[in-house]
Amino acid sequence: MFLAFPEFGKYSTPLLFLSLQGLIFAFLLLRKYIQQKNISDLFLFAILIFACYGQTCYTVGFMGWYDTYRNTKINYALFSVGIVIAPLIYLYIKSITTSEFKLKSRDFFHFLPFVLFALYRISIYTLDFIQPGFHDVQNGMLKLSLDEPYVQPLMTVFGFAQMLLYLAFTLQLFYNYRRKINAFFSNTYKLELNWIRNFLFVYTFLFLYDVVETVVSAYFVELGYTQQWWLVFFSGIAITYVGIKGYFTDTTKLKKLNFSFSPNKISVPELQNIRKREVSKEAIEQIKTLMDTEKPYLDPELNLIDLAKRANMSRSQLSETINLGFNKNFNDFVNMYRIEAFKKMIAAEKHEQLSLLGIAFECGFNSKATFNRVFKKLTQRSPSEFLKAAI
Known part of the structure; x- marks a missing residue:
């Protein structure tokens, strides 16, 4: 048995x-x-x-x-x-x-x-x-x-x-x-x-x-x-x-992520009404100037709260300016600047000293997978395809 x-x-x-x-x-x-x-x-x-x-x-x-x-x-x-x-x-x-x-x-x-x-x-x-x-x-x-x-x-x-x-x-x-x-x-x-x-x-x-x-x-x-x-x-x-x-x-x-502020969810009719009044052109220019001069996007840990402090705006005002003034969510908005920084470094032939991933890290990305996904989403090309076309 x-x-x-x-x-x-x-x-x-x-x-x-x-x-x-x-x-x-x-x-x-x-x-x-x-x-x-x-x-x-x-x-x-x-x-x-x-x-x-x-x-x-x-x-x-x-x-x-x-x-x-x-x-x-x-x-x-x-x-x-x-x-x-x-x-x-x-x-x-x-x-x-x-x-x-x-x-x-x-x-x-x-x-x-x-x-x-x-x-x-x-x-x-x-x-x-x-x-x-x-x-x-x-x-x-x-x-x-x-x-x-x-x-x-x-x-x-x-x-x-x-x-x-x-x-x-x-x-x-x-x-x-x-x-x-x-x-x-x-x-x-x-x-x-x-x-x-x-x-x-x-x-x-x-x-x-x-x-x-x-x-x-x-x-x-x-x-x-x-x-x-x-x-x-x-x-x-x-x-x-x-x-x-x-x-x-x-x-x-x-x-550890802090979600103490929730951006307002805007329905289509509300969005149309807001677009009629439009966000402040001064606010849009203020954000553009900040991103171009101080380059906060180079910080891989950049978040909405930190950028709002740098811009001297409330988080609600910054969120609305990015969503309506640039027609992007916060993530895509910041990554758009990172991709442009990457393109400039390629144009400056930085790829001869650094790998593509090394350049991506220099531009504020924190992982290869995120960089490849974002680059493909915003440019419809892979980083290697972009490099071949640029050479």
Whole structure:
């Protein structure tokens, strides 16, 4: 009996490897949290722990646990981990995109469904435990007559609805945050924002795959244990990716961004009315003079607040002048000057002493990816294509 478990086969071995990788990085994130007290690391640790828990339950199944131990009670501990991962995803992104984020007592209400479900499972286990013959079977009376036919299907539907809701809120939070960065900052923190985007894409993909698999199995063709293996395998890859990338990506700089001022959002009719009165020509000339003489765009950390102080304007006045007077958002406005500075340095043959990336850094860009993207957006050519045409 004891030789049948564990069975290292083509289904169990990859899952075991991926689960172990996830656990390693989960505890590395926990250590990082203890050292740096960054609460987003704690949320990511919790996401990985619960994801690895669900992964491990499937892994031991493929390793032969259920066949070897026919009276195991592990089914009482199985549940869709999405009911706890969904709010953790939301809180993780919120903790990254909110300055001075602090966990409040009301945030714990996000986990109320999980707590209630855990209490329910403990209750039916306790009631089944006192029934005669329970130790000889895998599932007791309440597990078979109540939980599996009624509660589990209900929790599946609830879990999908909850995950859909939290993913929608989190995606909205992320895209609003990214728009605010364009309005406030001259560099867009592409590396960190790409990590958030990829993180949300991974869990959106897993959610959609799970929904499709469940619908197919319920209404078309019942999928067997091995056919459901692919979802578990993809989940394992996701755990490993999230663990590695989340551990090595520094998101603390996003938490330090100051959004104490929000530029007014202007609808089309309002925009037309404002254009009729136009922004002050003096304000436009003031900004042009400042950008040409003091060259604040050379500072890669330049933001709306700093430029407003230099221009002796309110942040609202500066934002409106840039949006309406130059027909650009703050990010594009500043990068336009950086691109022009880059072109002037090429014309001055600075590329003979510096690489293109070196020149870009001299002009205020802070990463190769941002420079290439902005240059292509504003000139419709890549930097290398521009250089060839200029030579």
